[in-house]
Amino acid sequence: MVKLIFYGGVNEIGGNKILLQDKKTRVMFDFGQSFTFGVNYFAGYLAPRAVNGLGDYFAFDLLPRIEGLYSKEMLTTCDLPYVQPKIDAVFLSHAHFDHVSHIQFLDPKIPVFMGYGTKLFMESMEETSSFCSYGDHTCNRFRTGDKIKVGSITVEPVHVDHSIPAAYGFIISTSEGNVVYTGDLRRHGPRKDLTEDFIEKAKASEPIAMICEGTRMATTENRQNISxxxxxxxxxxxxxxxxxxxxxxxxxxxxxxxxxxxxxxxxxxxxxxxxxxxxxxxxxxxxxxxxxxxxxxxxxxxxxxxxxxxxxxxxxxxxxxxxxxxxxxxxxxxxxxxxxxxxxxxxxxxxxxxxxxxxxxxxxxxxxxxxxxxxxxxxxxxxxxxxxxxxxxxxxxMHASGHMKKEQLVEMINYIQPKIVFPVHTENQLLFRSYCSNTQTIEQGKEYVLK
Ligand SMILES: [Zn+2]
Missing domain, CATH: 3.40.50.10710 (Metallo-hydrolase/oxidoreductase)
Structure with missing residues (x-):
């Protein structure tokens, strides 16, 4: 049985945290921070206390309480007990903070997989900024064409064009069929050919499910976007x-x-x-x-x-x-x-x-x-x-967006023809449904079984 649980990126642009479970294998895709992270409870100097580890975050449900995910150090003062990792790997789609930032809290024993270039971006951030630390992890670098086996699944990263280099989508082979995750992507950038490669591979994989970003899924766009x-x-x-x-x-x-x-x-x-x-x-x-x-x-x-x-x-x-x-x-x-x-x-x-x-x-x-x-x-x-x-x-x-527009999203989904579409990284899940009848709207923390 294959299950998906969305712990972030639900009804919001950013903060993607997607868990895929296949039999005993559990893999997280992206572990980023929401743009609105904590804004309801913290402001200016009123900030979560470092001395309380993840305690202040858990108090307001700002992070999911998942056993076997976080580091021992972050849980010392929390009621969530530390146990050995129950997550087999974390895959990062690209180096934007709304996709990677919270890996700083993870157990360093969990291996993290990222694009070759993504690692360079993250190192540069850590080395040049006094407040940025992604923690110590075993980092495994991938490129398009690699096939990474983790337990009962195989993950194939495929390059996409986005507003940062080294961005990837994933085609995940599970025991029930293929699952596609788009990451963030566009079709009007200088390397649109990368996105086209991804779309072709995604279609060929005949996915049983597609986790699709929808940043620009909106009835009207007020902001100017050019190429x-x-x-x-x-x-x-x-x-x-x-x-x-x-x-x-x-x-x-x-x-x-x-x-x-x-x-x-x-x-x-x-x-x-x-x-x-x-x-x-x-x-x-x-x-x-x-x-x-x-x-x-x-x-x-x-x-x-x-x-x-x-x-x-x-x-x-x-x-x-x-x-x-x-x-x-x-x-x-x-x-x-x-x-x-x-x-x-x-x-x-x-x-x-x-x-x-x-x-x-x-x-x-x-x-x-x-x-x-x-x-x-x-x-x-x-x-x-x-x-x-x-x-x-x-x-x-003058600005060109890192995301494809509504019409292109709909065209991409119709072309790939997944059995089910799960909209993430969007404020407009219902609009997805009005264009694609096979849309399954998602709720934070709920399990979706794939067959
Ligand atoms: Zn992004």
Whole structure:
């Protein structure tokens, strides 16, 4: 008998935690954190206490109480007793935090499987951020084409295109038939061919069930979404037609977006200014020959921006060791101010204070190449616009989503023809049902038996 239990990603975008059980084999697919994790009980300095392990999370049912899943250390103060692992493996679809973050709580004895590139992203996060730790696990790396046997199931990861490289869907061979899990995926990105490979393999597997993401399953979409080539085209139009500074804000791990700005900067004879963190990530990703990224130390089109820290005089010792690696490519606010016409600079929300030092000329440009805010009351968005107005900059919005749109989702499901569809990573399960009659809507923690 094969069972599915959804512990996260139910009626919400993100936080996927999917348990598949086949006879005695139990495997978790993704173990991420919800975007709204704990917001009903915690705010600002009112945070779960580290000293209480998972106790504060369990008190509000923020994590599932599953025996044989969590580490001994996290359970010391909890009423859930520690027992030896009862989960055989965890598979991660990609390195976005809503799919991976909570593996930090897991028993290190449980092996974790992830894409080769996903491991590089996770290492980079851990090494460059003081608050990020995914815990110690036996990490097994996979690539498309691998077939990984765990107990009575075999898991085949297949690459997909998403807003982070090294994203995968899975085809899981169970004793009742094949189960397909999409992870997060899109069909309008630069590597849509990867998603097409996945769709073909999924169809050929004649799945008895398909766990399908539905981020953009919505009656109407209010937020603008264009394709990656269109982002590149629009960015080029802005940059080519100005003799002022151009700032760009985008998700640091969206390498397609990085490449878009990198290429546009090159084409418009500007240098691209990145943060030491991005430089570090690129250096890491050079290890994966399947990915195409420039080497920040060797590429003349890339400069690395150093903020004033501690002494304020750009002393080596002011910076972390990993940051110091790129000091030969260092530029400071004085350089940026002087050569602003010849630069495109990455500048995200949390670096806005650098504008005070850089003093961009009035009429400079700010390209917001990320999702538009989810609500009109978004505080960060209001603050961002105050900064942009204060520095008399021109604002541009351009973004390509990491997820396929409703029509493409429906087309994909109809093409693959699974017996049952389980909608995850969506706020709109019922809409799935109105398009696909074979939809089984899901409830948190409930068992679904597959036959
Ligand atoms: Zn994702």
């Amino acid at each position: 990656e080539p269109e982002v590149r085209k629009q960015a080029q139009e802005v940059i080519a037609s100005t003799d002022k500074m151009v700032f760009a804000a985008h998700y640091s791990r969206d390498i397609d977006r990085f490449n878009s700005f990198y290429k546009v900067a090159k084409k418009t004879n500007r240098k691209l200014v990145i943060t030491p963190k991005t430089a570090y990530l690129l250096t890491k990703l050079l290890d994966d020959k399947h990915l195409s990224v420039p080497d920040p130390l060797k590429d003349d089109n890339i400069l690395v921006y150093y903020k004033r820290k501690r002494s304020g005089s750009f002393d080596d010792k002011d910076y972390f060791l990993w940051e110091r690696t790129f000091m030969e490519k260092m530029v400071t606010h004085e350089y940026i101010q002087k050569y602003q016409k010849t630069l495109v600079m990455d500048l995200d929300f949390y670096q806005l204070t650098e504008l005070i030092d850089i003093k961009p000329e009035a009429g400079s440009h700010f390209i917001h190449s990320m999702s538009e805010p989810f609500s009109e009351e978004d505080i960060e968005d209001q603050v961002l616009h105050n900064w942009i107005d204060r520095f008399k900059m021109q604002f541009h919005q």
